[in-house]
Amino acid sequence: MTDEYTAHHLQVLEGLEAVRKRPGMYIGSTDSRGLMHCLWEIIDNSVDEALGGYGTRIDVLLRTDGSVEVRDTARGIPVDIEPRTGLSGVEVVFTKLHAGGKFGSGSYTSSGGLHGVGASVVNALSARLDVEVDRDGKTWAMSFHRGEPGTFDGQGPDAPFTPFRAASRLTAVGKVKKGVTGTRIRYWADPQIFTKDAEFGVTELEQRMRQTAFLVPGLEMAIRDERDATADPIEQAFRFDGGISEFAEYLAVDPPVTDTWRLTGSGSFTETVPVLQPSGTMIPTEVERRCEVDIALRWGTGYDTVSRSFVNIIATPKGGTHQQGFEQGLVKAIRAQIDQNARKLKVGTAKVEKDDMLAGLTVVLTVRLPEPQFEGQTKEVLGTPAVRQIVSNVVNTALTAQLTSTGRDDKVQAAQVLDKIVSEMKARISARAHKETQRRKNALESSSLPVKLVDCRSNDVSDSELFIVEGDSALGTAKLARHSEYQALLPIRGKILNVQKASVGDMLSNAECAAIIQSVGAGSGRSFDLSAARYGKIIMMSDADVDGAHIRTLLLTLFFRYMRPLIEDGRVFAAVPPLHRVIVIYPGSKPNETIYTYSEAELHALLAKLGKAGRRWQEPIQRYKGLGEMDAEQLATTTMDRSARTLRRVHVDDAESAARIFEMLMGSDVAPRRSFIVDSSDRLARDRIDA
Structure with missing residues (x-):
């Protein structure tokens, strides 16, 4: 220097x-x-x-x-x-x-x-x-x-x-x-x-x-x-001959609410650009451009948004004026239709927002125009100003026509989309209300928690546990068996709603699902906030029979679809209650021994071992048909006491694979589920069927 x-x-x-x-x-x-x-x-x-x-x-x-x-x-x-x-x-x-x-x-x-x-x-x-x-x-x-x-x-x-x-x-x-x-x-x-x-x-x-x-x-x-x-x-x-409609179907991760809709149109605009003359000089000239818009979109039952945008087949991952125009046209068209059907949809005074409309939406947005303006050589953001209004007009016009179509299938799908969007709005408002309340309410304060929730005293989230208990009879025993300092109880009545088939609105209006979401206190869907969860562990405690397994599956479907971060963070567990109670008789004054087994195979192995050792056991062997048959001491010892219980942690290694399995086993389409059952019947452990 x-x-x-x-x-x-x-x-x-x-x-x-x-x-x-x-x-x-x-x-x-x-x-x-x-x-x-x-x-x-x-x-x-x-x-x-x-x-x-x-x-x-x-x-x-x-x-x-x-x-x-x-x-x-x-x-x-x-x-x-x-x-x-x-x-x-x-x-x-x-x-x-x-x-x-x-x-x-x-x-x-x-x-x-x-x-x-x-x-x-x-x-x-x-x-x-x-x-x-x-x-x-x-x-x-x-x-x-x-x-x-x-x-x-x-x-x-x-x-x-x-x-x-x-x-x-x-x-x-x-x-x-x-x-x-x-x-x-x-x-x-x-x-x-x-x-x-x-x-x-x-x-x-x-x-x-x-x-x-x-x-x-x-x-x-x-x-x-x-x-x-x-x-x-x-x-x-x-090679794909179906174009962006096939692309949208490939990108979608959830079951469809609508078919894949194509929104197409075009518009013209003028801009002044330097044009190279034969003499070699550049002269500013006003030229007319034409912008072609082609969009494929479909709504699904989930709440994740999958969006891809392109200009002349070049990906624009950071969006630009075409993405802004799409969102502007989407909001305008959807709000107009909801306003026209406000009474039917029971909207009230609330107003839908863009995020409500984007929930569950998969969209592929493409525009084609000569000499678009990008920000930098990497072309990640479209900057041509006129494209915004052209795309907005195309989306507003084409989507309005789709939502007001008189075709039978179109009318059904339009109604489902509007109902889903309104349900997302209600879920967002409900989640915000929950978030604004304190995590814990004492007896002197008002509480928005479910009446049937038996809460714990501790405010330490990492130490607290919520047991979701099957039935009121099991609740009575669990109240006596729990440690009230850090263990909360929420009873559910029978089998909850299968949320894989139901809409968001049906899920929110279901008393059992709503009680679980309120008790966890972190919202649901795209508004779920893991940091607001009120408990460090969510433990499903159902009977050790086929009905109990079905209830666990329904609960897992609810957690996976609407509270997935809980599973991803390792906070969801399944309790392992015993199936049998064997009392081994000792001669003389030595007290008898109680042994619990958790499967038929384990029971037979235990009896064979006792028989070989010349031990006797009390007949008949007690077989628990449900948690309500246990007394408080037995339930505490086997299922709730931290020093003796066994818990199975629920985890998701591959979310997309898990989503496909949930859809196959719990979704509305019967044919794939029937094929799976038929093909897998030879792998069935018949002794696990409670029949």
Whole structure:
């Protein structure tokens, strides 16, 4: 550092030097994320061709030597001479920043590439890049070393390289049949730029290719991973003709409330942009743009929101004006319909909010327009202002038409959606009311807790336990058996509502479900707040028979659907009450011994052991049909006393898999459940059936 600072200290980075000096500006980072971004740039160029109707297949090959190759069957990069530079089209695309056919020249009506830097940036950051183009009956080839055109004497990036001196040459290396076109690009990422641990993620690549295949119906995307030389290559291909409707069904994680609805439309707007004139000057010109909107959405029974948005098939994970327009149109259309049906839906004075409408919604939002404005080269946020109002108008118009359709199925689904949204609103208001109350209320204060809750005295959440007890008879015994300092009791009457089949409104209006949610005190659904839960353990204490198992299943369905964080945090348990009570008789004055068994197999093993030892036991052996048959001492000793009881913790290792199992076993669709029962009957332990 010196005090002197003159024009001699200024540097002008020419051509691709700027990319190599500041790669993060163009690809975000130089780790695996940046490496993948380079690959997306090459793939997206091929996808833009498919969007224009050229080419039906794109192949990506991960080679053993660390290179990656992208092949397509599109028109092929132009090989003729570009007049202003005097270079071939191939060299212009790969060596000149902001060069391409996506600047309003008419080659693309909509595309993901906008800035003309994708291929040239990848070339600049590659130790070697080879390109082959099938066009005009020939195969043309050219190679580059860190962005500089030339020839390699051998294979791989370490082969001797000779740059072109006088003029670059695009070489014809073969012939192809008439009409055959396409491009093959193979490159080796430069180790001087990328970190040592940067690598291509196959899972991420498969997800992106599957996503693209959904967005471009009829396009086949294939990947072949050859990097492990000791194993067979991993191959995967994706093609979906159903488009974004099929994409929405794939993304959905819950049973449907509606079919997948398609909302389509378009709108025009004008904007002033610099237009390149034949003379080479840029003149601000007012041009008319057309924005095409295509949306697939469906509501499900859950409360999670799954949203994907795209502009010209480029994902915009951080949203933008199109996402804002969708939400604006959604709110306007839904509120209008709820206002018209306020009396029927029993809305009252409350007002539905956006989050109520998004609960259980799966949506794929796509817009297509020429030259959209993005924030940065990574294109994560759409910035074109006019798109917001266009999308809002399309959503408002199309969704209103869907909700007011006179078709029989449409009317039923519209009613179910509005009822679900109103139920979400009521659940949100109820959860907020619960949250505003204190966790504990003493006898001098008012309480919103259920009347039948027998609460504990402790305010220490981590030490407290809530026993959900089956029946009032068991409650009476449990009151005497519990430790009132930290054990609370909530009786339920029989089998609660199967919430996998019921709507949110039915669940909230069910007395048993409402009592459980109130007692836990943390709300339900998307408004559930684990930190507000009033108990450290939730223990299901039901009879050791088939009915008790059914009640546990219904309770678990309620917890999994509406209070899942409790399970994920390991706070839900099942008590293990005994099935038999065996009194072993001792001779003389020695007191008899009481042994509890928890299954038929355990009982038979115990009796065999006692018989072998010459011991006698009291007949008949007591078999507990329910918790109410135990006295307080027996219940405390076997099920409630921390020093002697056994608890089974309920946990979820794979939430999506668990959701599918809950839907199959507890959902409305009977056929899959019947098939499961028939197929699994040979694995049934018949001695566990209480018959």
